[in-house]
Amino acid sequence: MTRLSRVRLTLALLIATALLISCNTEAKKQQVRLGEASRNLGEAYMASNNYTAALRELLKAESMNPDDPYLQNDLGLVYLNKNRYDKAVAHFQKALAIDPGYAPARNNLGTAYLAREDWDLAITTFQEVAEDLLYATPHFPMANMGWAYYKKGEFEKAVEAYQSALDLQPTFIVALRGLGKTYMAMGRVKDAIEPLDKAIEVAPKVADLHFEIGMAYLRLRQTDKALDAFRKAKALAANDKLAEAADQEILMILNKQ
Numbered sequence: 001m002t003r004l005s006r007v008r009l010t011l012a013l014l015i016a017t018a019l020l021i022s023c024n025t026e027a028k029k030q031q032v033r034l035g036e037a038s039r040n041l042g043e044a045y046m047a048s049n050n051y052t053a054a055l056r057e058l059l060k061a062e063s064m065n066p067d068d069p070y071l072q073n074d075l076g077l078v079y080l081n082k083n084r085y086d087k088a089v090a091h092f093q094k095a096l097a098i099d100p101g102y103a104p105a106r107n108n109l110g111t112a113y114l115a116r117e118d119w120d121l122a123i124t125t126f127q128e129v130a131e132d133l134l135y136a137t138p139h140f141p142m143a144n145m146g147w148a149y150y151k152k153g154e155f156e157k158a159v160e161a162y163q164s165a166l167d168l169q170p171t172f173i174v175a176l177r178g179l180g181k182t183y184m185a186m187g188r189v190k191d192a193i194e195p196l197d198k199a200i201e202v203a204p205k206v207a208d209l210h211f212e213i214g215m216a217y218l219r220l221r222q223t224d225k226a227l228d229a230f231r232k233a234k235a236l237a238a239n240d241k242l243a244e245a246a247d248q249e250i251l252m253i254l255n256k257q
Contacts, residue, residue, distance in 0.1 A: 035065025042074060051081050069099040076108055085116040103135045110144055122148045130164075139168040143175040150182050158182045166195075171202045173209075180212060184219075192216045207236035211246055218249065227253050 042057035055078045061071050076091035092109035095102055110125035126141035126148070135141075146161035159182055165175035176199035183192035196213040203209065214229030230246045230253070237243035 031064045035061040035063075035068060035071070037061075038064065039068065039071045039074060042078075046074065046078065049081075051078050054078050055082070067098055069095040069102050069105065072098065073102065073105040073108060076105070076112065080108070080112055080115065083115075085112055088112040089116065103129055103132050106132075107135075107141055107144075110141060114144060114148060117151070119148045119152045137169075139165040139172050139175065142168065143172060143178060146175065146178050146182070150178065150185070155182050155186045159186075171198070173199050173203050173206070176202070177209060177212070180216070184212070184216060189216050189219045193220075205236055207233045207238065207242055207246075210236065211242060211249075214246070214249060218253070223253050223257075 038057045038061035042054045042061060045051070045054035045057060055075075058071060058075050058078060061068070062075065065071065072091045072095035076088045076095065079085070079088035079091060089109065089112045092105050092112060095105035096109065099105075106125060107129045110122045110129065113119075113122035113125060123145055126145040129135055129141040130138045130145070132138075142161050142165035146158045146165065149155070149158035149161055159179065162175045162179040162182065165172055166179070169175070176195040180192040180196035180199070183189070183195070193213065193216055196209060196216060199206070200209050200213065210229045211233035214226045214233060217223075217226035217229060227250060230249045234243050234246035234250065237246060
């Protein structure tokens with residue numbers, strides 16, 4: 001083979017290789033686009049609470065574009081809503097392995113640990129999120145941390161976490177309610193009234209808040225206020241269980257009068 005022939009052969013191989021790489025790159029881009037389309041459809045199903053249909057689309061998207069951290073986070077959320085906590089944890093961890101700075105996935109991982117009752121892992125995870133200066137809503141992980149400490153029975157730490165959340169967002173109902181519940185568990189019933197009352201000011205139609213402040217008034221032997229709170233809870237209750245509990249408290253108060 002002459003030198004010219006060798007040059008021509010080399011050029012032909014280079015061109016063929018370039019064409020193959022170009023085709024593979026375009027095919028990969030097409031896979032990514034199809035995966036994103038399925039992810040978008042899955043997110044639409046999630047928004048309408050159709051988690052089975054969402055899972056179908058998201059798994060299809062994963063088969064085409066598994067390295068999408070947003071997709072892995074979506075899968076975690078779907079499994080979380082289906083009470084498949086181990087799978088949820090695995091997908092949130094995948095999202096973070098792809099993008100360690102993806103704070104919403106880290107917060108969701110903490111929520112999955114809460115659901116799994118892994119309190120210590122939840123606390124560690126929420127602490128990491130709360131310390132992320134770029135995270136827009138640090139009061140959420142702080143309140144979640146408060147709940148984890150509450151479930152562990154470490155009430156002083158729970159109070160500290162809830163108060164930190166309220167320093168950031170004074171009208172955050174989750175933290176106000178959590179703080180009230182924690183004070184109740186500590187026997188600090190008078191202290192529980194203020195955060196529960198503030199929560200009711202923000203969300204007057206939440207039946208659970210009226211029930212909980214009713215229990216506080218009952219323990220303080222302020223029966224008129226307790227009776228009024230239980231009646232509101234019963235009227236607002238969206239489920240029979242809470243309505244029945246409120247009704248029982250009302251009957252007990254009336255029978256003692």
